[in-house]
Amino acid sequence: MKKWIRMKYTKWYNILKDGIAMNNPIAIAVLGICSALAVTNRVENAIAMGIGVTFVVMMSSAMISLLRNYIPAKVRMVTYMVVISTFVIIFQFALQAYFPAIADSLDAYVGLIITNCIVMGRAEAFAVKNPARYSLIDGFASGMGYMLVLIAVASVREILAFGTFLNFQVVGDGWINWVSMAMAPGGFFVLGLMIWGIRELTKNFEGQVGEVE
Amino acid sequence: MGHLLELFLSTVLTNNIALVFILGMCPLIAISTNVKNAAGMGVAVVLVVTLTAAINYPMYLLLKALKIEFISLLVFIILIAAVVQLLEIFLDKYFPKLYNAFGIFLPLITVNCVVLAVSLFFVNRGYNFGETVSFSFGAGVGWMLAIVLVAGLREKMAKISNPPRGLKGKAIVFVVLGILALAFMGFTGLV
DSSP states (O other): OHHHHHHTTSHHHHHHIIIIIITTTTTTTTOHHHHHHHHTTSSSHHHHHHHHHHHHHHHHHHHHHHHTSSOOGGGGHHHHHHHHHHHHHHHHHHHHHOOHHHHHOOOOOOOOGGGGHHHHHIIIIIITTTTTHHHHHHHHHHHHHHHHHHHHHHHHHHHHHEETTTTTEEEOOOOOHHHHHHHHHHHHHHHHHHHHHHHHHHHHOOOSOOOOO | HHHHHHHHHHHHTTTTTTTSSSSSHHHHHHHHTTTTHHHHHHEEEEEHHHHHHHHHHHHHHHHHHHTTTGGHHHHHHHHHHHHHHHHHHHHHHHHHHHHHHHTOOOOOHHHHHHHHHHHHHHHTOOOOOHHHHHHHHHHHHHHHHHHHHHHHHHHHHHHOOOOGGGTTTTHHHHHHHHHHHHHHTTTTOOO
């Protein structure tokens, strides 16, 4: 118990909490939604995508953090892109080699991890200012926060759209598949309602009436 | 020619890149607070998407001939960043008025996933050059259509509606987008 209380004040615990809960990249900061909506019609796709983003954001944050004193400020964006796309290519090849079916259904969205704002955002906001071991934890926390929301959205959508969960039948025979849930509108509605729920629970509301920037 | 026009129309409406493939959401949600900015961003996207796809296509052929197409992702993203940077310098020098109108939108485009997605899609679908240009132009126009529609709705909404506090700001935009996406599903089977 004592150890647990002391842990609450260590830096890495706070980074972890911040990434997963307080500043959840999707629910609170509303970043990286393209892939969050496009791949969440099945839970297995969501898990694959979540692992991919976690891997890329961890490795590239650590790498950029190690190189942070050598990267000239003017070309830092291009440098980030080279580092990030290297890890994306590694992940893409691993996925094609071991899970070709999932790689097929994710299509071009694996490549689009490069332009996922979360990866670039963590590099710019955290990795350039902090040592590599914290950047690794920060990347892990952001990636996990992303993956948890993805899995939550995908669970709702897969059950409603196909009546299955991870390809196991979970609803009775009388179930009629809800087709629009598998497509874009379902993603928008489920994520919108989920953000509403999370903000209501965490009392983390956004700005003034109807307007934000 | 008719075939290219068909591809263009289907990319704008039935396969709208924003509302069916759900791409380019971050800028779409961040910049769609008023119609003027939305249209500016839209035009910039149309320009950059068409230009980069036209440049990336021969580049991909070259990589394929050299049998190193596995690094195409890396090459595409660097080319996109370079094209955006060059366009910025070019506009600044020769069309300063236009440059000022585009303002901050140009540099933001590098991280807009529509641009990279279009380059990846033409590879995956095996388009030829004509189809690539037609498809990329359609994707840009489709994205512009979506952002202008959303911005128009948000402008009206900011004045008259009063959503629950948890839905305020960005969350309500998802609901708006969902309804728009449902509407765009109505185009299915058009082309």
